[in-house]
Amino acid sequence: MEITGKIDEVRKQVKEWRRQGLSIGLVPTMGYLHEGHKSLIDRAAAENDRVVVSDFVNPIQFGVNEDLATYPRDIEADKKLCSQAGADLIFHPQPEEMYAPDFSTYVEMQKVSERLCGKTRPTHFRGVCTVVCKLFHIVMPDRAYFGQKDAQQLAVIRRMVRDLDMDIQIVGCPIIREEDGLAKSxxxxxxxxxxxxxxxxxxxxxxxxxxxxxxxxxxxxxxxxxxxxxxxxxxxxxxxxxxxxxxxxxxxxxxxxxxxxxxxxxxxxxxxxxxxxxxxx
CATH class of the missing domain: 3.30.1300.10 (Pantoate-beta-alanine ligase, C-terminal domain)
Structure with a gap:
């Protein structure tokens, strides 16, 4: 398994896999991986020849006074889990790799993103759609895997893929819970x-x-x-x-x-x- 923070290096690897006729699965994450993430990687590994895991705390999906600065991070533990689950490449960029200083292009959705979490986090799904769209363009996966715990996010991504005619299969995976029932997060x-x-x-x-x-x-x-x-x-x-x-x-x-x-x-x-x-x- 390899790890890189550079978009060009991801594209180079993806191009080589495509040359070999291999299928690619993408698991977008914000890191600090747990058994819920592992279940996504396991499924991606079972259904694709190669698996890319993005490990990126996306700043533009956090609102004012939310927990961007304190969001947990542990790339060493993430690397271990990804390796055990069968990932082939971790994409772990810094914010400046994903967003230029004068970045000004966003993917914005109406209706599906406006209720539930969108009501109290009005800029959240704009950030989610933008980063996921960017990841889709960078990795060009056949399939992308998302957990049902973020059910509205899953619906939003499916609508974005449909509306923008992206040739990607979106795979929703079940909620993984602790033994006492709490959804893993x-x-x-x-x-x-x-x-x-x-x-x-x-x-x-x-x-x-x-x-x-x-x-x-x-x-x-x-x-x-x-x-x-x-x-x-x-x-x-x-x-x-x-x-x-x-x-x-x-x-x-x-x-x-x-x-x-x-x-x-x-x-x-x-x-x-x-x-x-x-x-x-």
């Missing part, structure tokens, strides 16, 4: 022991909503109220949103029908965590 490291226990309220709310739908409940308000009541019972939790939307259009639903995304964002202390479930009904 790099931001879990921010939690102290008391907050870590409190954070279980997210997965408990997800499992509550999922169970209600499995039992036949279809009224969105009934399901969301049960989830909110559970979260509000945790003193350390503060709700950002709990919503039910169409999983592809990210439009609100009053009744669960079709491909349904029920998603939530909750502050545990100062740490904002997300979780969700998707169900076909």
């Amino acid at each position: 790099s931001r879990n490291t921010y939690l102290n022991s008391e907050e870590r226990k409190a954070a279980l309220v997210l997965s408990k709310a997800v499992f509550c909503g999922e169970d209600l739908m499995k039992k036949g409940e279809r009224d969105a308000n009934t399901i969301l109220t049960a989830m909110r009541n559970l979260i509000e019972g945790e003193p350390l939790a503060k709700i950002d949103y709990v919503e039910m939307v169409d999983a592809d259009r990210i439009e609100p639903l009053t009744k669960a029908e079709g491909r349904v995304l029920t998603a939530l964002a909750v502050y545990i202390g100062n740490t904002r965590l997300i979780d969700n479930f998707i169900m076909e009904v």
